[in-house]
Amino acid sequence: MGTPLGDFVRTKRDSTQPESLGLPDRGRRRSPGLRRLDLASRAGISVEYLTRIEQGRDRNPSVAVVNALADALSLDTAERNHLRYLAKISGGECVSHTRPAPAPARREVRSSIRDTLSLLEPGMALVTNRLGDVLAYTSTYESVTAGTGLLDTESPNLTRYVFTDPRARTFFAEWDDIADEQAFDLWLGPSVENAEWLTSELAPVAGPDFTSRLNQHVLPKRGVLRLNHPSAGELSLRREALEVSADAQQLIVYIPADESTAEAVEQLRHRGRRLGGGLRAIS
Structure with a gap:
């Protein structure tokens, strides 16, 4: 072995x-x-x-x-x-x-992190852990991802979405790079929690696209995120990931990489406001 x-x-x-x-x-x-x-x-x-x-x-x-x-x-x-x-x-x-077993991945978002996320409104940002659980997000993040299937479940998970939802391969213009990122980040999560999640939930349904990447240890490029939005067309977003090391979480901020993306995100945000969007914490 x-x-x-x-x-x-x-x-x-x-x-x-x-x-x-x-x-x-x-x-x-x-x-x-x-x-x-x-x-x-x-x-x-x-x-x-x-x-x-x-x-x-x-x-x-x-x-x-x-x-x-x-x-x-x-x-x-x-x-x-x-x-x-x-x-x-x-x-x-x-x-x-x-050795003592490592603590499972934290799914609760501390109030200070939620407050920080609120300060980023009306920007596009979310909090996630290394397993890909989407734990909290701004209303603009919700508006931009609406209609893609990413947030459709009660406990959304980006890794599961990337590898099991066919819509992800269209939504992410560079799906292979995103798949490499999600597989790589699993190595940085709590090992006991990872093993249970991989064995019981993800690996059986994700298929060889996932297992091959997990074992190859491809270090992700993490460049500009390019999206094919179902209604807004092509979007390009720069990403800044801030480590919340005490909780093994990340606060990720998305910044439009060009003017056309900024305009499209603003239009999606206004559409979301009419639908009553707001900051949401899953936990």
């Missing part, structure tokens, strides 16, 4: 071309990317040890080995941080019975 650490190292090795690291092209290979021999040599470890890490048979590499692998793969800062995080949780799998 593999580990998140091993999966990530193997995926990065397979996607790294030898010439990008200044290594000679050794001709056709049975598998793409960097050979184990080349990566092990660059990291200063044996091929056998690298194989054990990739296959999950060694779950506790030292900090020096993790850093050496990061250097050998020429990982950027975000990838290095993710590699270290995966090394931590992969090692924890072997000794989890000696």
Whole structure:
């Protein structure tokens, strides 16, 4: 059985071309990317040890080995941080019975965060946790997402919507990038809560589009969010995510990236006001 650490190292090795690291092209290979021999040599470890890490048979590499692998793969800062995080949780799998279980994902939004969200009106913003639960949102967020199916359920969840609602593939113009984001963020949530949610609810209905992304550890780009709105047409939104670290939540603010989007959002907001929209906290 593999580990998140091993999966990530193997995926990065397979996607790294030898010439990008200044290594000679050794001709056709049975598998793409960097050979184990080349990566092990660059990291200063044996091929056998690298194989054990990739296959999950060694779950506790030292900090020096993790850093050496990061250097050998020429990982950027975000990838290095993710590699270290995966090394931590992969090692924890072997000794989890000696550690207290992490607290489940917090679904209540503190009053101070709700007040902050209110101050952002009439802007477009929401509060979510790492599982994708939509916990609170401004009236403008509700107006812009109306008719897309995202907020139709009693307990809306962005991750479930992205992977199980066909409307999401139309609503998100760059669906693949959004799917990568939602899968990646699950690694940052409480592991016990994640395991229960994935096993009982999401994985059985989300299919291979979800499981393949979860295991590949694709670090998201998080660029401009492009939407195909059912009535307003194309929208482009910049995003700013503010961490509410004490609650493992995020306050995400959406800012129109161009004038046409700003005008469309304003029209949708006025339409929502006529329907009686207002700040809503799910919890």
